[in-house]
Amino acid sequence: MFLRRALAPLLAVTLACERAPAPRGESVTIDLAHLFRVSDAGPRTTAVSLAAPEDPHQLLWGWSRPVTAPDGQPAVLIEGAQAALTFRAGSDPGRMFLFVDRLLEPPAGPYRPPEGVRVHVNGAFVGRLAPHRDHLEIALPATALKPGRNLLSFRLIKRPREDPARPTLRYFYRQIRLRSGAPPGVEPRLADAETLVLPAGSSASFFLRSPRDARLRATVARGSGRLRVRTEADGTAARTAFERSLDAGGVLDVPLVFEAEAIARVDVAVTDGEIALRRPRIEGTRPLAATPPPAPVPPARPNVLLYVIDTLRADALDWQDGPRRVSPNLARFADEAIVFEGAVAQSSWTRPSVASLLSGLHPPSHGVLSITDRLGPHVPLLPEILRDAGYDTAAFVTNANVSPPFGLQRGFATFRYLSENPATDSVYVPARILDDEVLAWLATPREQPFFLWVHASDPHAPYRPSERYAAAFVPDGAGTALDREHPLRNLRRRSRVPSDTELAELRGLYRADVAELDAELGRFFAALDSRGLLDTTIVVVVADHGEEFYDHGGFEHGNTLYQELLHVPFLVRLPHAAGARSRVLVQHVDLVPTLLTLLGLPVPAELPGRPLLGPDGRVAGAEGAEAFSTTWFARTALSSFVVPPWKVILPMRRDRPDELYDLDDDPGERRNLAAAHPVLVGYARQRMAELEAAGEHVPRGGPAPLDAETRERLRRLGYVIE
Numbered sequence: 001m002f003l004r005r006a007l008a009p010l011l012a013v014t015l016a017c018e019r020a021p022a023p024r025g026e027s028v029t030i031d032l033a034h035l036f037r038v039s040d041a042g043p044r045t046t047a048v049s050l051a052a053p054e055d056p057h058q059l060l061w062g063w064s065r066p067v068t069a070p071d072g073q074p075a076v077l078i079e080g081a082q083a084a085l086t087f088r089a090g091s092d093p094g095r096m097f098l099f100v101d102r103l104l105e106p107p108a109g110p111y112r113p114p115e116g117v118r119v120h121v122n123g124a125f126v127g128r129l130a131p132h133r134d135h136l137e138i139a140l141p142a143t144a145l146k147p148g149r150n151l152l153s154f155r156l157i158k159r160p161r162e163d164p165a166r167p168t169l170r171y172f173y174r175q176i177r178l179r180s181g182a183p184p185g186v187e188p189r190l191a192d193a194e195t196l197v198l199p200a201g202s203s204a205s206f207f208l209r210s211p212r213d214a215r216l217r218a219t220v221a222r223g224s225g226r227l228r229v230r231t232e233a234d235g236t237a238a239r240t241a242f243e244r245s246l247d248a249g250g251v252l253d254v255p256l257v258f259e260a261e262a263i264a265r266v267d268v269a270v271t272d273g274e275i276a277l278r279r280p281r282i283e284g285t286r287p288l289a290a291t292p293p294p295a296p297v298p299p300a301r302p303n304v305l306l307y308v309i310d311t312l313r314a315d316a317l318d319w320q321d322g323p324r325r326v327s328p329n330l331a332r333f334a335d336e337a338i339v340f341e342g343a344v345a346q347s348s349w350t351r352p353s354v355a356s357l358l359s360g361l362h363p364p365s366h367g368v369l370s371i372t373d374r375l376g377p378h379v380p381l382l383p384e385i386l387r388d389a390g391y392d393t394a395a396f397v398t399n400a401n402v403s404p405p406f407g408l409q410r411g412f413a414t415f416r417y418l419s420e421n422p423a424t425d426s427v428y429v430p431a432r433i434l435d436d437e438v439l440a441w442l443a444t445p446r447e448q449p450f451f452l453w454v455h456a457s458d459p460h461a462p463y464r465p466s467e468r469y470a471a472a473f474v475p476d477g478a479g480t481a482l483d484r485e486h487p488l489r490n491l492r493r494r495s496r497v498p499s500d501t502e503l504a505e506l507r508g509l510y511r512a513d514v515a516e517l518d519a520e521l522g523r524f525f526a527a528l529d530s531r532g533l534l535d536t537t538i539v540v541v542v543a544d545h546g547e548e549f550y551d552h553g554g555f556e557h558g559n560t561l562y563q564e565l566l567h568v569p570f571l572v573r574l575p576h577a578a579g580a581r582s583r584v585l586v587q588h589v590d591l592v593p594t595l596l597t598l599l600g601l602p603v604p605a606e607l608p609g610r611p612l613l614g615p616d617g618r619v620a621g622a623e624g625a626e627a628f629s630t631t632w633f634a635r636t637a638l639s640s641f642v643v644p645p646w647k648v649i650l651p652m653r654r655d656r657p658d659e660l661y662d663l664d665d666d667p668g669e670r671r672n673l674a675a676a677h678p679v680l681v682g683y684a685r686q687r688m689a690e691l692e693a694a695g696e697h698v699p700r701g702g703p704a705p706l707d708a709e710t711r712e713r714l715r716r717l718g719y720v721i722e
Helices: 002-010 032-038 328-337 350-361 381-388 429-442 467-473 486-493 498-531 588-598 678-694 708-716
Strands: 027-033 047-049 060-061 084-086 098-106 117-121 122-130 135-140 150-158 173-181 189-192 193-197 202-209 212-233 239-246 251-255 263-286 304-311 337-344 392-397 412-416 449-455 537-542 568-571 580-587 627-631 635-642 648-652 659-663
Touching: 027 032, 032 189, 032 193, 032 202, 032 263, 032 678, 060 429, 098 122, 098 193, 098 202, 150 193, 173 429, 193 202, 193 212, 202 678, 239 251, 263 678, 304 350, 304 498, 328 498, 328 568, 350 381, 381 449, 381 588, 392 429, 429 449, 429 467, 429 498, 467 498, 486 498, 537 588, 580 588, 580 627, 635 678, 648 678
Parallel strands: 304 449, 304 537, 337 580, 392 412, 392 449
Antiparallel strands: 027 263, 047 173, 060 084, 084 150, 098 135, 098 173, 117 122, 117 150, 189 193, 193 263, 202 263, 212 239, 212 251, 212 263, 337 568, 537 568, 627 635, 635 648, 648 659
C-alpha cells in the first residue's frame, strides 16, 4: 500500500478496483518472475557447455568428468553406450536446430572408423552425427518437441568386438547449441530478475495453490499495450479477470477469485504492443500455522536405528486386522509404532531413494539419478550431522547400489558392505547373517548414543526363499510353472503375456521372501529388547521402493512410477510411546527433519521435507503436503507428483502421454484423467521444474569409478550399464 500511495500522483492508470482487505493470517507472496523461469513459457535453452555446465543437473547420465581433449582444451566423453541431457524449448516450441561441437581423437596408426552417434529427442530419432564430421547441425522437428523441458540423448551405434590392433576413435564433446526456428522477439522473456517482458501475441501461464484474498499485482515498468488476465481453477471454467490497455507507470492490482488452496492457473497475455511488468506477483494470506513449542533438549539423547528393507511394497504386509500370515512380527512392531500409511518413495529404485533418506533432499537436488551416479561430497548427510552431535555411526548394507563407490558411506565411523554372492540361494547376504553382524557391533560397550543404518535385501529378485517358506506361500498347483533357479529371468524372456499361474507363483515366491525376512526381524527385535535397546532407541523401518508383478505390464522396479513401486512401509517406533496410525501423505525426505526434531537438533532450512512428529512425539499436521518422485534410466525418464488425492506422472518421452489418477477412487491407477484436468497437470509440471531448479547449483558427484566386479554385481541385480 505504501508503494501505491507514493506513486499515486504519477499514475497514468490505476487498476485497483477495491482496497485489499487487511490480512487475516500469514502474508503470502508468489513471485511470478521466479515462476516464469520454471514455467513452460520460461527461457529457452540456447547452449549447454558440457565440460563446464552452468546447470550441472542438465547433464543426466552417461557423460564423463571433464578431460583434456587432443587439442588441449577441456571436453567430455560419452561413457558406455548412451548419454543424455535436458533442455527447455519454451511454451510453444516450433522447429529447433541442434548444433553439436564434437572433436575426433586423431588416429595413431591403424584404426577403425568411428561408429557414429544417433540423436533422439524425447525418445524420437531425429538424426545421426556422421562419423567423420566434427560439427553437425540437426533439425529438431516440432512434432518431436514438448513445451518446457525436453530430453536429448546420444546413442553410440553398436560396433563390432574390440580389435586391439585397430583401436576405435573416440569423440570429445564440448558444447551443445540450440537455435529456435521461431521469429525473434515474439516470446516472453525476463529483462532482469524482477521484470517480465510480454511482446504482442505472447503469454505466460503460472500455476499455484491460491492463497486467500489473492490479488495479482505489478507495476508497468515500460511500454504500452493491451493486457489480458485469465484464471482457471481445477474443475471450473476459465474466466477473464481483467482486460485493458496499459501505459508505462500504471499499476496492476487485480482480484483473483479462487477458493483458498485451490490449484489454479493464471494466464497473463499481451494482445498488442509490448509491456514490461515490474515485480509481477500474487499476494494474499494463508491461515497462521500453529507455532510448535521449542524442542526440549533431551537429557540423554536416544539411539537411532534406521532399518531399510529393499524392494518391499506396502501391500505385501498384512498388519491390518486379519490372519497376519506374511508379516506377524512387523505387525506386532507396527502395533507399538507410528505407522504412516501414505508413505511415498522418492524413486522406484534403490540408490536415489536411499540418498534421499540419508540427505533429506530430492533426487534432482542430491544429483543421484542414473545408474552410474554417485553422491557428491557437497551434499550433507544425516550420519555426518549426528556424528558431529556426538553419535557413534555405523552402517551394515547388502546392496551394491549403496556400496562405497557411490558415496553413501560418508559420516559413518563403521561401514560394512556385505557383498552379493551368486552362488548363494538369494544372491544377497541374508538378513540373518546381516543382523548377526549388527548385533556383534552393538555388543561393543560405548558411552555415546549410536546412529545405525541396516539395509536388508531379502525381498529383492531373484526370489529364492527356502523350501519351507516357498511351500507355505506358493499357491497349490502353481509350483511348477517357473524355473525356480531363475524364475523372473526366464519369465521375462518369454514373448507372451504371463499366465495367471505363473504370476501367482512369482508373487508367492516374493511373499515367501518377505515372510522369511519377517521371521528374522522377529529374532532381531527380540535381541534388541533383551538388551534393553528398544527402551532407548528410535527405530525406523522403511522400504526404499516396491516391486511390480505385471501390475502395469512389467516386472521388478525402476522403470515406472506407479504405486506398486512408490507406496512403501514407513514406521517410527519411539521408546515408551504408544502406537498410532496416520494416513497423511509423507515421503522419504521427511525422515531427516523428523529425526532431527525428535533429537532436539536444528533442522537445516534448505531441507524440503517436514518433521512428521513434534518434539513430544505427536503426529504433525499435513497442510499442503505434496510428494515428488523420479526415475531416470537409459530408456526411462519419468517424474511423478502427488497432491492428495491426485497423482500426476510426467514422462519425458514424446510417445507417452501425461497421466493423472485419483488415488482415492482408482488406487490401481487404471483411469487416466489427465485430459480432463489440465490445470492439475500443469501445476505438477511447474512444481517439478521448481524442484529441479532448487538443485541447479549443487555440484553433482558425477559418475562413480566402477571396477569390473561392481559392474558385474549390478548386472546380476538387473541393472544394465552399457
